[in-house]
Amino acid sequence: MENFFYVYVLVSEADATQHYTGITRDLPSRLKEHSQGTCIYTARCRPWRIETAIAFKSEAKARAFEKYLKTGSGREFSRRHL
Numbered sequence: 001m002e003n004f005f006y007v008y009v010l011v012s013e014a015d016a017t018q019h020y021t022g023i024t025r026d027l028p029s030r031l032k033e034h035s036q037g038t039c040i041y042t043a044r045c046r047p048w049r050i051e052t053a054i055a056f057k058s059e060a061k062a063r064a065f066e067k068y069l070k071t072g073s074g075r076e077f078s079r080r081h082l
Helices: 027-036 059-069 072-081
Strands: 005-012 019-024 048-056
Touching (some): 005 059, 019 027, 019 059, 048 059, 059 072
Antiparallel strands (some): 005 019
């Protein structure tokens, strides 16, 4: 789906306790980058799989939601509901 911004939560296939939250416009290629180790923040726990992806039409709303998910209450929300 074009013209959407995706907020995604990844889970490591090597260690299921490791999660990563990010934002992208091209979800398949971003997942590939994470799993190939080209991202320094996720290279050590690869490979990754998508746990949750939420599409937003508005970049501002997507960035705000990603920022929220990276807070303490957002991580708890994600753990319970996503």
